[in-house]
Amino acid sequence: MTDVGSILVIDDDRIFADRLARAFADRGWTANAAYGVRDGFRTAMEVEPDVAVIDLKMGDGSGLELLKQLRAQMPEIEVVVLTGYGSVATAVDATKLGAVNFITKPAHADMVLDALERGRGEPLVPHEPDYAPPSLARAEWEHIQRVLEDCDGNISQAARLLGLHRRTLQRKLNKYPPNQ
């Protein structure tokens, strides 16, 4: 397999970061993973990757701050920002700080690479290749999973954040699991 570049995945979720890095390796990239802001910055300085994938919310600091510092030190680095939920305000901030693109978890390697490609081109009309729009139920399920994960599985807290009754969340969780 031909080498297509060097990529660094920075996320304090080690399992996720390692999995993503391995997926990039499988696609021919020289892939590394780092677990947190400090580790990410250090590793980036060390391996000088062409591309960095940075999670926004990390325990030891802000991914945006890391993005800023990284691009200050290595202006040619291309950064794709990952986040749990797509916040427009944060997306704007990340873009202003030089991110190539901004996508939401759960993100797999192909989605990141696609975002990288799209982020390189002119941001104009090519709105997007138009995938299948997810059904409402599907979108709801994914959003619930995202928030739930953010609450470390705490159903009561997730229900409060989602603005629905705990009982309702329980029922949704017991009903949906199967298909889309």
Add this chain to the structure above:
Amino acid sequence: MTDVGSILVIDDDRIFADRLARAFADRGWTANAAYGVRDGFRTAMEVEPDVAVIDLKMGDGSGLELLKQLRAQMPEIEVVVLTGYGSVATAVDATKLGAVNFITKPAHADMVLDALERGRGEPLVPHEPDYAPPSLARAEWEHIQRVLEDCDGNISQAARLLGLHRRTLQRKLNKYPPNQ
């Protein structure tokens, strides 16, 4: 009232554009309104405003395209992009094209000015990352708006893509319009 600058509102919804422009005028701005891409470009060339507020979806063209052309002709102009639904991808595009900020309708003058202020500052940690998990209803609404947009406002088609009954979509659209 002291003059605080010149602002141009560009939206093909004349009522909305006029109302917004008048609100700016009430706040001391020299305000103009233009109704569409062509009219917007022409008027901008004419009055050379300090700030432009551009709606994204206009009948006679793309607000993004207008943004690009405007900033090519007048690099110092500050542009705030307005859109009906908050799409992260579009927000990224607008920012790359030089928009100062990006906000969703319904937007009143104060929100636009606030966005302008915030957009001018360094986009850093100040207002921390996105620890504002959107409520389920909010996420549902945004997803619906996105798909509806993809369908050019075709409710029947959107309902099919969303996997719900047309009647249900109609009811949701008639109920939610408010916010949160």
Add this chain to the structure above:
DNA sequence: CCGCCCGTGCGACGATTTGCCGCACGGGCT
């Protein structure tokens, strides 16, 4: 001009889901 198809808006009716109450259990505190 007339069907025909499609999209839209809305009323009505059961079927389903949701909101909100309750209760019981368990774990981690003080």
Add this chain to the structure above:
DNA sequence: AGCCCGTGCGGCAAATCGTCGCACGGGCGG
């Protein structure tokens, strides 16, 4: 022990959803 929280689940009224149906309007080919 008490207290606070989170969890799972039953029940019941209220809201919502799915599914009909009907009317209206706009293209479009015959």
